Amino acid sequence: MAKLHSKLIWVILIALLVFVGYLYWIPSQKTDIRRDAAVVAVSTAKVETKPMIRSVNSLGTGISNNSIQLISPTSDFVTELNIREGKAIKKDEVIARLHDVEERARVTELEGILEDQKRQLDRLKNLATTQATAQSMLDEQQTRVNTTLAQLDIAKAQLAEMTIRAPFDGYLGLRQVSVGAYITNGTVITTLDDLNTLRVAFSVAEHYLADISVGMPLTVTNAAYGNISFNGKVSAIDTRLDPITRTVTVHGALPNDDLRLRPGMLLHVKLELDNRQAMQISEKALVPQQQKQFVYKVGADNKVTQVEVKTGQRVPGWVEILSGLEEGDEVVVEGIQKLRSGVTINRVGG
Template sequence: MLRRMLLMLGAVIVVVLILAAFKFNSIYSQIQQFKAPKPPINVEVAESSRLPWQSRLPAIGTLTASQGIDLSVEIAGTISAVQFRSGEKVSKGQPIVLLDSEIEQASLTAAQADLHLAKVEFERARSLVDRQAISRSEFDRLNAESQKAAATVAQLKASLAKKRILAPFSGTIGISQVDVGDFVAAGTPIATLQDLSTLFVDFYLAEQQVPLLAIGQPVHLQVAAFPGEQFEGKIVALNPKVEITTRNVQVRAELANPGERLLPGMFADLQVLLPSEEPQVVVPETAITYTLYGNSVLVVKEGQAPTPEDDTEEVTEAPERSEPYLVVERRFVKTGERRDGRVVILEGLDVGEQVVIAGQLKLDNGAHVAIAEKRTLELEPNSESNAR
């Protein structure tokens, strides 16, 4: 009985030792994994470069026609003829709308007859006054009647002219707002007339930027209707006063409109080109990490590879490295203008340093990295000219 109990106890002890050995081996393997150097993190990098950089003043504006009005009638009347087609080109002096003028025509005919009679009586009185056949007062009365009749004719002709709406300048007329037979009151709009050959863009800049502005300064602008296309203009006017409420000054630029693709009222994203052009250190905008504590970049540089610890049981020789051991260093920088996917670095970075442009979220200061193949879109080759 005792012998059987000893055998069972021995078997239990053997099983416990085997399980303990397996557990120890598992724990030891995990410890060795933690001690082993972590594999490098693949990142994409770009090299900072020095490029000619032309400073610009960004602004937003609205396109307006060089000449643009809403045609309307000055006096009430009934539309007798609409002499244009919506959206067509019209020339200066071309009839647009005619109002019914039969009453005015009849009144003018009667006034012209009165004028003719007044002139005949005045000429007869002129010959009689020389012979003292009539009094001087009667002659003056007839003279006044003649002038009054002439003024009545002129007044009716002016009123009759207002029944005929003419184009004040050449341009493109809009959609008709009236039809034949409509009775319109004074001030009723007929259609818009816009000269699209040349456009203005009005925008506002802060009063601190007024010394940087000058007549003839070039302006580049883009509109949402033609993404990626750039239009050029120049400043033609500066408002001589600053708006009290906003402390901004109104600026007007002029640009040609070949093909009349741009339309008044379009929203314009524009930049005023300043005359100064200096080389600046620039990096891709994706390299910048923006935080409340400041803007920073991760600079890739060579570091010291970790050495194996001396207390390990198995000491193996570290393999020779054909590539340098790279780590990242977080560096705070002072940024400037951003444009075309690039940002100017004013302080904190030198030319030729490599910065991480993708994968910053999984990195920390001192992390081991490896340069991977670029997958992010690079700027086009002509981006240097865009920076200017």
């Protein structure tokens, strides 16, 4: 019986020792957990200086630098056509001629009359030096000469209308008439487009008006050429805004020597408003508080400090830093919600 009591006492002592050990072990585990919890896993990035490009996107339409319809200025038969569809033509080259026999005859007739009248005028001028009565005849003859000159100018203009010439260098469109056809005043013969420079017309919201100026760079893309970009510059800005859409029409000029761009194309325009070097961080690093912006800056001991920053321009995903940070400083960009000043961080991810 004494042995049984002795064993029971030892069991009770061992149980007490285990219980006391457990009481000491639990607080140490909680301390370790709290210590581990104080280290927050975050992603960080460094402040860097790089180009800050602000741009605006719009849809535009391609238009020729110069574009006209060549029409007949009078009515008559077509006697000559020099239309090579889609081919280049130089300024003043003959595109078409109309039947001009009557006009040529009229010019020849008036040139002969004018020559005879000038001879008579010269004789009267000699007489006028010796005979006073010849002065009135001289005046009448001078009037005849002037009248004939005017008629000759009209006849030459009518003759010139019978020949249609290219008013500028360009590319001919499709032929609309044939040789021998009788055409009337206003009939379209073909089209002429200057394609070596293509203009693009697009609209920009009035919000950007103060940022736009002639000469600014722009790029365009078109579905026909995938991701290939065509570079150009702003050539003109309309003096008026659309009162309904509150947009301003802008024209850009694009070199097009290879003729890949054509009038009427739908073009995706990217207008570069600003391109300069600026100190930037990811927008995700910002912590807005009331009217101010803060970031968590990482120190040498991996502890973070909340720092107020002054921001400038923004582009998608990035913000310019004007003050509060230096180039090369490390800031937290992900995991901000768990942070406060003095917390130790553990970098994860990129």
